[in-house]
Amino acid sequence: MKVKLYNQNIFILCWTFLMAATISCNSQSQTNKENQIVQTKTDTKLLKYTKGVRSFLEDSKGNIWFGSDKEGVCLLHNGEFQYFTTENGLSDNQVRNIYEDKNGLIWFECGIGLSIYDGHKISIYKERNYDSTTQWKFAEKDIWFKGDESVGYNNLEKDPGVYQYDGEKLSYRTIPFPVTTKSDDERRFGYSISTPFLKGKNGTIWFGTYSALIGYNGSDFKIITNEYLGLNGKNGSLHIRGFLEDSKGNIWIANNGMGVLVYDGKKAINFTVKQKLTKEDTKGNSLERAYSIGEDAEGNIWIGTVESGVWRYDGNAVKNFTEKDGLERTFILTIYKSKQGALWFGGNGVYRFNGKSFERIY
Numbered sequence: 001m002k003v004k005l006y007n008q009n010i011f012i013l014c015w016t017f018l019m020a021a022t023i024s025c026n027s028q029s030q031t032n033k034e035n036q037i038v039q040t041k042t043d044t045k046l047l048k049y050t051k052g053v054r055s056f057l058e059d060s061k062g063n064i065w066f067g068s069d070k071e072g073v074c075l076l077h078n079g080e081f082q083y084f085t086t087e088n089g090l091s092d093n094q095v096r097n098i099y100e101d102k103n104g105l106i107w108f109e110c111g112i113g114l115s116i117y118d119g120h121k122i123s124i125y126k127e128r129n130y131d132s133t134t135q136w137k138f139a140e141k142d143i144w145f146k147g148d149e150s151v152g153y154n155n156l157e158k159d160p161g162v163y164q165y166d167g168e169k170l171s172y173r174t175i176p177f178p179v180t181t182k183s184d185d186e187r188r189f190g191y192s193i194s195t196p197f198l199k200g201k202n203g204t205i206w207f208g209t210y211s212a213l214i215g216y217n218g219s220d221f222k223i224i225t226n227e228y229l230g231l232n233g234k235n236g237s238l239h240i241r242g243f244l245e246d247s248k249g250n251i252w253i254a255n256n257g258m259g260v261l262v263y264d265g266k267k268a269i270n271f272t273v274k275q276k277l278t279k280e281d282t283k284g285n286s287l288e289r290a291y292s293i294g295e296d297a298e299g300n301i302w303i304g305t306v307e308s309g310v311w312r313y314d315g316n317a318v319k320n321f322t323e324k325d326g327l328e329r330t331f332i333l334t335i336y337k338s339k340q341g342a343l344w345f346g347g348n349g350v351y352r353f354n355g356k357s358f359e360r361i362y
Contacts, residue, residue: 304332
């Protein structure tokens with residue numbers, strides 16, 4: 001009896017231990033599975049960037065590139081994110097603009113220097129030509145970049161200008177700005193490229209600098225400066241961060257300081273002042289610190305700001321969208337039109353307007 005009872009107790013004890021271990025393993029397995037799901041969702045659905053998305057590109061192969069303000073660039077390929085920094089070939093971790101040339105190379109205009117992606121790896125692009133700085137001309141599907149410095153120009157560039165890549169060679173072109181009394185520091189900063197280049201509807205290439213908007217049509221230049229607009233500092237001054245040529249041919253200029261200007265080819269108006277959207281007018285969110293700008297398929301103008309979210313102008317009224325409308329951050333660095341015609345808004349992530357509010361898509 002005692003032996004039988006002893007064996008039964010041993011059996012019960014072993015069985016209890018086995019069940020407890022099984023339950024514990026299953027519980028741990030479930031916990032790990034849940035953690036994997038959460039981690040997968042973070043890795044495959046949303047960008048990891050915390051400092052802001054500054055640039056976009058949908059390339060010819062269907063990939064999407066996201067340039068960050070200080071954290072490198074990210075490739076979205078087949079639903080997976082792949083991150084690159086200076087450790088992987090970027091010249092700098094600030095990626096201001098991304099372009100694809102006619103040969104399929106992806107170009108990264110960084111805060112300092114240029115890098116390229118050849119389909120396999122990223123590398124710094126070092127070749128430069130300085131023998132034809134005044135020989136402005138158009139080439140088929142050429143692309144343009146700011147100077148190699150974050151602000152200003154280096155000893156090889158010597159003067160404010162832009163780089164032109166014609167598919168074979170990267171050449172520096174100096175900007176033929178008018179003679180002014182500006183100090184060297186003002187000239188160095190004021191004519192530094194601050195925006196992507198834009199090809200207008202009449203073929204003009206436009207460049208935004210901090211204190212001037214410069215257009216080149218293949219033979220002549222158009223330079224819109226503070227003096228041209230009648231700005232003297234007291235009534236405002238240019239600090240261009242973005243611009244757009246709309247479907248009607250008007251140029252919209254986003255300024256970080258004095259708001260939005262609209263130029264129709266003859267004169268410019270201060271849209272922010274006209275709409276009574278200065279800080280003095282609103283006593284709250286204003287349209288003075290404009291940073292990015294875009295136009296949707298319906299002709300609405302969208303403006304991203306430093307601290308007041310997004311504004312939409314439908315031709316009659318202006319509406320403001322902030323955190324209560326789905327934005328997690330009120331600093332919108334860039335607005336990009338996708339190949340499907342939708343506008344993407346780059347902030348701490350990537351947002352899209354669904355007709356009522358904003359939703360984060362990356």
